[in-house]
Amino acid sequence: MKYLTIALAKGRLAELSVELFTKLGCDCGEILSKTRKLIFTDEKRALRFLLVKAGDVPTYVEYGAADIGVVGRDTLLEEGRNLYEMLDLGFGRCRMCVCGPAEMRERLNSTSTMRVASKYPHIAAEYFYGKKNMNIEIIKLSGSVELAPLTGLSDVIVDIVESGKTLAENGLEVLEEVCPLSARLIVNRVSAKTERERISRLIGEIRSLI
Amino acid sequence: MAITETDRKLPYGVADITEGDCALKSDIEAKVSAAFDSFGYNEIQTPTFEYLGVFDDDPSGGGDAIKFVDRSGRIIALRPDYTPAISRFTASHKSEADFPLRLRYSGSIFRGGESFGARQKEFTQAGAELLGDPSPEADAEIICATIEALRGAGLEDFQLELGHAGLLKGLVGGRLGEEAFRELTELLDKKSVPEIDEFCRRAVADDETAALLRELPLLYGGTEIAEKMLTRRPGAESEAALENLLEVCYAVKDYGLERFIGVDLGLVRSFGYYTGVMFKGLTHSMAFPICGGGRYDNFSRRFGPAFPATGTAVWTDRVMAAVARSKKTLSAPAADVLVWYESDADRPAAYAAARAEREKGRRAICERHGFASDEEESGYLSKRRILSAFKAGKEGPR
Numbered sequence: 001m002k003y004l005t006i007a008l009a010k011g012r013l014a015e016l017s018v019e020l021f022t023k024l025g026c027d028c029g030e031i032l033s034k035t036r037k038l039i040f041t042d043e044k045r046a047l048r049f050l051l052v053k054a055g056d057v058p059t060y061v062e063y064g065a066a067d068i069g070v071v072g073r074d075t076l077l078e079e080g081r082n083l084y085e086m087l088d089l090g091f092g093r094c095r096m097c098v099c100g101p102a103e104m105r106e107r108l109n110s111t112s113t114m115r116v117a118s119k120y121p122h123i124a125a126e127y128f129y130g131k132k133n134m135n136i137e138i139i140k141l142s143g144s145v146e147l148a149p150l151t152g153l154s155d156v157i158v159d160i161v162e163s164g165k166t167l168a169e170n171g172l173e174v175l176e177e178v179c180p181l182s183a184r185l186i187v188n189r190v191s192a193k194t195e196r197e198r199i200s201r202l203i204g205e206i207r208s209l210i
Numbered sequence: 211m212a213i214t215e216t217d218r219k220l221p222y223g224v225a226d227i228t229e230g231d232c233a234l235k236s237d238i239e240a241k242v243s244a245a246f247d248s249f250g251y252n253e254i255q256t257p258t259f260e261y262l263g264v265f266d267d268d269p270s271g272g273g274d275a276i277k278f279v280d281r282s283g284r285i286i287a288l289r290p291d292y293t294p295a296i297s298r299f300t301a302s303h304k305s306e307a308d309f310p311l312r313l314r315y316s317g318s319i320f321r322g323g324e325s326f327g328a329r330q331k332e333f334t335q336a337g338a339e340l341l342g343d344p345s346p347e348a349d350a351e352i353i354c355a356t357i358e359a360l361r362g363a364g365l366e367d368f369q370l371e372l373g374h375a376g377l378l379k380g381l382v383g384g385r386l387g388e389e390a391f392r393e394l395t396e397l398l399d400k401k402s403v404p405e406i407d408e409f410c411r412r413a414v415a416d417d418e419t420a421a422l423l424r425e426l427p428l429l430y431g432g433t434e435i436a437e438k439m440l441t442r443r444p445g446a447e448s449e450a451a452l453e454n455l456l457e458v459c460y461a462v463k464d465y466g467l468e469r470f471i472g473v474d475l476g477l478v479r480s481f482g483y484y485t486g487v488m489f490k491g492l493t494h495s496m497a498f499p500i501c502g503g504g505r506y507d508n509f510s511r512r513f514g515p516a517f518p519a520t521g522t523a524v525w526t527d528r529v530m531a532a533v534a535r536s537k538k539t540l541s542a543p544a545a546d547v548l549v550w551y552e553s554d555a556d557r558p559a560a561y562a563a564a565r566a567e568r569e570k571g572r573r574a575i576c577e578r579h580g581f582a583s584d585e586e587e588s589g590y591l592s593k594r595r596i597l598s599a600f601k602a603g604k605e606g607p608r
Contacts, residue, residue: 063497082497086427088404184404190492192401193369193472196431 001046004191004198007066009054009075013183016091017070021049024205058083058186067191068199073181074160078120084192087185087203090210096123096178099167100149100156105175108156117141117148118158127158127178146170223331233542235334235530238363242336242524243316245359249351251314251338256295258318262287264513265294276322276331288320291481293506293521296339301513309342309517316526330527337503339521346454349487349505349520350461356501356522357470360491363524364533368493368500370470371430373477374455375484375504378426380447381419394423395478401427430474433459439475451486458487483509486520495535500528546572548591548599550579556603563602 006021008014014031021028026042028049040049050066057071058081069083072092076085098108098116107114117139118124128134139154146166148154160181161167161174185206192199220226227235243253262285265275275287289295292315304311316336338355340348353370360368378398386394390413397406406427410420422444429435433456440452455473462471471489479488479502488504503522510517547567551560560576567574575596581587591599 064495084401084427085405086401086403187401188497190494190496193371193430193474193492194494200428 002195003041003046003048004068004195004202005048005050005066007050007052007057007060007069007071009057009069009071010051011054013054013070013072013092014051016183017089020089020091020206020209021047023209024202055079061186061188064188064190067188067195068202069186070183071186073179073184074120074123076184076186077126077179078122080122082189084187084189085184086187086192087206089183089185089206092181092183094160094162094181095174096120096158096181097161097174098127098156098158098176098178099146099161099172099174101171102173104149104156108175112136114156115139115154116156116158117145117154119143119145120158123178124158146172221331225330225332229544230542231530231534234534235526238530238533239316239334239336239526241362241364242359242526242529243314245362246314246336246338246355248358249312249338249355251312251355254296254299254313254315255317256289256292256299256315259286259288260295260298261285264298265290274321276320289317290319290321292317292319292335292337292523293339293481293483294509296341296521297506297510297519298513300339300341300517300519301510301515304341306342306515306517310348311341312338313341314338334526335523336526337521337523339519341519342517343520344507344518346457346487347461348518349458350465352503352520352522353458353462353471353487353489354465354467356489356491356503356524357467359524360501360529363526363529365493365500365529365536367536368470368491368532369472370489370491370501371472371474371477372455372459372487372489373474374451374487375479376451376454376486377444377448377475378478380445380449380451381422381426382414383445383447385416386413398427398476399478399480401476403427427476429476430472433473435473435475455487479504485509489522491524493532496528496532498525498528500525500532542595543597544595545575546597547574548594548596549574549576549602550581550599551576551602552578552580553603560602563600 008017018028018031026045026047028040028042031040031049031051038051050060052060054071054075057069058076058079060066061069062081062083070089074096112135114136116124116128116136119141121138121140124138128136141148145157145159148157149172150170156175158178164174167173187199262275262277265287275290277285277287280286296313296315300311314337317334319333319335320331322331338352340352357370382391394409397409407424410423414420414423429439436452436456440449459471459473462468477488477490483506484504485507486505489502490499491501493500501522501524505520507518508516509519549560549564549567551557564574564576587599
């Protein structure tokens with residue numbers, strides 16, 4: 001039997017995904033051990049797991065290097081890839097929010113000259129240009145986004161909020177919610193058809209667990 | 211003026227095709243075209259660029275076209291899609307007396323999409339259009355000609371997914387605004403079950419319709435999927451669409467090609483002009499469809515008389531990549547024979563010998579050489595990928 005290849009996003013989501021696939025009877029705990037290996041196989045079920053950076057999961061799936069992927073909705077919205085997003089896995093729940101110092105709450109709806117820092121420039125643009133019809137300046141950052149309003153680099157940020165603890169520690173708060181987020185099961189468009197039975201069965205099994 | 215470093219590079223999204231790849235590509239184009247020929251389709255050519263208005267103005271049609279302005283200030287577009295051009299061609303040159311009309315084409319299309327980095331901008335397609343025939347047999351003929359074309363090109367492991375534009379229109383009818391309908395189409399295209407669920411809660415009041423829409427992305431498989439859906443009585447327009455889809459599937463079955471087709475009730479196409487059965491072809495090694503098409507009745511109204519039409523386009527460069535991946539072919543020989551000569555005195559004899567080879571249908575190269583040994587000669591042949599060689603003229607000492 002041909003291997004079904006599943007791409008997992010490194011980090012917290014990989015841990016939760018391994019938990020899920022272990023419940024399905026897959027032998028994939030090795031992924032979480034501190035090894036340098038990037039490919040893991042479950043011979044019994046003919047599954048192969050790849051560990052890649054979150055932003056690359058949709059790319060692997062789009063091009064068919066992986067048949068299936070587990071990745072956050074934030075990555076999908078940001079990457080806009082050509083694939084099927086078939087299941088909300090329910091874990092990794094959090095929110096994409098506009099955050100900033102409390103006094104920005106007022107200005108957020110009255111100003112037209114605002115700087116927004118984010119790791120997610122597409123999502124930020126879609127929200128401000130698309131939804132709110134505001135013309136703002138977007139600054140792309142790769143991490144520690146909370147620093148931007150503190151140092152005057154930007155007025156607000158668009159970022160993922162889980163508990164809100166990091167925000168509070170930096171004197172920032174949630175000003176508006178952009179959208180809810182959670183982990184999604186994505187499927188390559190061709191594999192969904194050519195491996196229909198196995199993938200449908202797998203989706204059915206996962207659905208019964210969540 | 212000297213050419214600069216940047217001038218030497220190609221613009222983003224276009225590529226040279228080297229000899230080996232080009233031979234494979236021409237071979238595939240020829241085989242696909244031959245398959246359409248064998249169904250009685252006649253080749254035509256339309257211009258590489260036309261006024262933008264000819265092409266669909268939605269973002270995936272004319273909106274994505276590469277455009278420029280002519281001297282009088284009108285916008286010209288490099289053909290982003292063949293179908294509107296063939297429709298325009300038919301409206302300008304043909305009348306009802308010519309129907310049913312079978313036309314085919316082969317050439318490049320251009321799309322300007324910048325969104326994802328190094329996506330290609332020039333693609334090659336070979337396709338066929340059957341104009342003036344509204345019957346399900348016409349759709350089946352187009353689908354079967356496509357299957358034969360892909361098989362002719364050397365693919366066996368592929369599938370055409372069939373859907374129907376009338377199904378979704380029937381389900382949500384005029385009850386969704388244009389923007390909401392487009393959003394739903396995009397969500398269905400991604401089979402995004404969670405987001406369709408959210409969309410239904412927000413925009414679909416009727417529970418029964420919402421339940422069907424939630425299921426739609428997962429309703430793919432064989433004809434039984436459409437048959438089962440029909441028994442649920444989803445409303446007159448959707449039922450007519452399902453019946454039409456099934457009639458087309460049954461006609462494909464009569465061709466004996468049903469193993470190459472599947473049904474996907476959630477299939478949507480980015481072009482807005484489809485009115486009936488539509489399809490996409492998939493093969494395992496390729497992330498993007500290798501062919502696509504469908505029925506686009508009355509699209510011609512924008513150019514003149516309205517008429518029924520159905521068509522297909524095979525993405526020949528994607529088929530080439532799929533064939534290359536499945537076969538691992540060695541690079542084809544560049545020529546069959548090298549006829550070589552040493553001196554001017556031998557030249558007439560060499561030219562005559564090369565001509566004789568060519569008349570026998572062999573690809574012959576004629577060059578002056580002074581090979582000192584057999585090894586030198588065979589080394590040259592293998593470097594140049596030439597199959598054989600002989601020396602013309604008087605046998606001289608080596």
